[in-house]
Amino acid sequence: MTTFRLGAYAVAIENDRVLLVRCASAFDEGHWSLPGGAVEHGEDPFDAVVREVAEETGCAAVVEHLLGVDSRFIPAAERHMPEKGSHQNIGVFYQVRITGEPRPEPNGATSDPVWTLLTDVAGLRRAALVDVGLALAAGRPPTGHVAAVPVGGLVIH
Structure with a gap:
């Protein structure tokens, strides 16, 4: 059996800081991630990233670039x-501009939306998608694809 997930993620960078949210689950003590999440059936990923940012941070997101x-x-x-078998995750990453002040998601899966210095990210226990999103934002590869991020240490699936 294989499970599948399509997600849309926001990469919001300003003043050498990136907006991250804390995720907690029954499987780990918590880690940092980009705002974003599952695209609902019939939903456009563009609309999903705007919705997810609003849910998880209380802020409005203006999509600037795929x-x-x-x-x-x-x-x-x-x-x-x-x-549950193997799993495939397809993540669509958008550069977004944030308006408003972040606040925790009420009764949600994320908490503590925080503007984090880019230089501090490497020392955080974080989802691999953080590194993918930052690599896409920094490199702007013409193909929209970066090499696989090694998982281990502070970087998790």
């Missing part, structure tokens, strides 16, 4: 729930 797409396949043996 940065790229990341496809990540996680074998069952590397998943937190190996009994």
Whole structure:
């Protein structure tokens, strides 16, 4: 069995800071991620990223550019729930401009939206998609694709 997820993620960078949210789950003690999440059935990823930013941070997001797409396949043996089989995640990354002051998501899966210095990101326990989004924003590859991000240490699936 293989599961699949299409997600849309916001890369908001200003004044050498990136907007991150804390994610907690039953599988780990918490990690940092970009605002974003699953695209709902029938929803355009462009609309999904705006909705997810509003839900997770209380801010409005203005999409400025499509940065790229990341496809990540996680074998069952590397998943937190190996009994569910392998998993493929397709992430669509957008550069966004944020308006408003971040606030925690009420009763949501994320908390603590924080503007974080880019120089501090490497020391955070974070989702691999943070590194993917920052690489896309920094490199602006013409293909919209960056090399796979190695997972391990502070970087998780």
